[in-house]
Amino acid sequence: MTTDTDTAEAPTTDRGSSQPSDFAVLSRRISAAGLLGRRPGYYILRFGLVGLAYLGGLAGFLALGDSWWQLLLAAGFAVLFGQVALLAHDLAHRQVFRGRKATEPVGMLVGNLGIGLSYGWWMDKHTRHHANPNHEELDPDVSPEILVWSTEQAHGARGITRWIGRWEAFLFFPLLTLEGLNLHVSSLRALANPKLKRRWLEGLLLTAHLAGYVAALFLVLSPGKAVLFLVIHQALWGVYMGAIFAPNHKGMPTLTGNKRPDFLRRQVLTSRNVRGGFCTDIALGGLNYQIEHHLFPSMPTPNLRKAQPIVRDYCAELGVSYTETSLFESYRQALSHMHAVGAPLRAEARANKA
Template identity: 25%
Template sequence: MGSVTMKIEEKHAGNGSLVGKSQLYIREQHQANHKPAANGKAEGFVKQVADGNGGVPRKSLNLYSWQEIQRHNQEADQWLVINRKVYDITGWADRHPGGRRVLNHYAGEDATDVFRAMHPELDIARLYLKPLLIGELAPEEPTYERNKNSQLVEDFQELRRTLETMNMFNANLGFFFLHLIQILILEALAWLMLWYFGNGWPITICISFLLTISQAQSSFLQHDTGHLSIFKKSKWNRLMHRFVMCHLKGLSANWWNYRHFQHHVKPNIYPKDPDIDMGPLFLLGDLQPVKYGKKKIKYIDYEKQHLYFYMVGLPLLMPIYFNLQSMQVMYLRKYWGDIAWVSSFYIRYFVTFGPFYGIFGTMLLIYLVKFLESPWIACVTQMSHIPMKMSREENRDWLSTQVLATCNVEQSFFNDWFTGHLNFQIEHHLFPTMPRHNYHKAAPLVRSLCAKHGVQYVNKPMLKAFGDIVRALKKSAALWVDAYYET
């Protein structure tokens, strides 16, 4: 590192520390591969931390400026900052349980709030961070990037501490157990009706209705198990998530995790949020339609996308788009555990309904239920994001990133049940590990903080929220038309 040397004095006891050895190896690699030069902003300066024996240097860390950190934002060179500490996550990204893309989305940025938001078990996550530490922000550097409102960030962090003190992140096991019982009763009732009354058309319609409700509520429960620490031990959370997502839903848990976590960390941001990349079928927001229009791209008549949304988007989201994508990802990435669990979903249906409908009839029943569930899930998941701001990366603070890209739907018993409490989308996005039975308690505090800092907090009736999906698609279609036919 030129005139700058990194001094590391490891304390050895017995056979040494695995974490300490990992840290030493990574820092040696950092010395070899990264050669920051001192530039007057404390880049490459050395901080010596005294131990308790008369000020003898025990460990030294490089000090970095934001300018240096922001240069390391590529897939092959990723640094990020958490609580003023600088981490080189390049080599770790492929082993990240949440997927490498989630990390890459924050490369070169402060990730303090997103790290806290996305990890229900912080102690475990911090163990993985230790060997990746390469330095810290120089003393004269602000804690957050200069474009961010530091007072807003600190107020949000204080809000989170308040909610933690109020035990808002503690899950009520009985709440989720009752939702699981509801799902199992609906499925059992469907089979009992078929067994008792036979497989005539009226009964088939009734059991399809029951199974549709069961599948929709399973979608909301798997969403909970994918985010929360419902149980005290991680293995039970993972098992519950696989049971609900793979066995009850017939979709890959790993596929959902990697896709959904990207959406959470950078919602409505091109190209980081996979949920807003629905081309070539739909063009969303203000940027994508103009881009397609200027390039004279017309795979479909996008001017009518708000109309064919009813015929394509609503009924085919679950049975075609999600189902095929889940199967493709499981096969290509060789998720053998997920494949076994998803197979149990189909085996259960064939064992339960096969004697009445046969193999072909049972497959028709499965896809009829997914077809009926699809409009429900499509409306609930899209009403909170498609009508909201979509942009390229602007490196906003965590609160602004989430609130500007999401909206709430008014609370009522039906709205809560129908949406699986995802009508509180703002609170869910700000605090993904908060159990949904506490969203309504956090909402007034979040609204107050948004009002203090002039951040728009949108809360609307459900029917308006559904209508806004189509109105947003129509607006995007008009932008495409203008750009496409521009001379």
């Protein structure tokens, strides 16, 4: 199980030529602008603010006691868990520290202990996504496990996936309420994989998080309130995580087989940026600059906005389509694509009833 999120192919020359690749030319422009350097001050501030919010939330939880106001705090913790997950994401891409010695232990503290998400499992999954975004056979984020992402996947769907595929555009956000649970279950299942590095440490930290989480709920709250807190928190966290990641690639072109464009086009043509200001940057953790992030995964989050005009102008020079929409338009495009993908399944269901 690989755990290096910067292993996506980024050739420096065109295949079979001594000429620099399109990506290499862009990379030189980005480097000349000084956008690949670390931003320690930014991350000290960001980690500090999120850490204070986390500790403040825990203090507020204990201070409120067995109160119905805790359900509002559950919603707040859903957003907070999403922000912690975004920090784990930046750590995994080595945006914070240069080497593994600092990155991995901090990543496990933030991911495993902080929110109950296996850092090693997620790194492996995300690495494969970055190497081949929206590739139906190689990107785990578009594998047809529950949802289908192309008409070919729809035709091959079986069982519950085939039924959900008919109406997945309508079911997408309701299904996201289960994503928090899915992340915990997938993290625990990954511990059985002997290829997972430091799996005993990961298991210890995951167990500490889950045990502490459940114990806190049922020691402070009545059983009914504890269950409601857990459901609201995990459901809204799942929706928030899905809302962060859905605009990035859903509804963009998918790839199959060995015929793939070069690195730059593979990353740009399958990704979508989201327009917005400071609030969008905070809510989406900088992933609204998805194209720039996929081209330069280790670029610190605050530099992505500065890199955008360079990347956008260079794509215009090359005649490469650069997609950028509003947040709600990105959801509309993603859901419209999902509804179109399910059309053959709906037509088949109608024919069977006739």
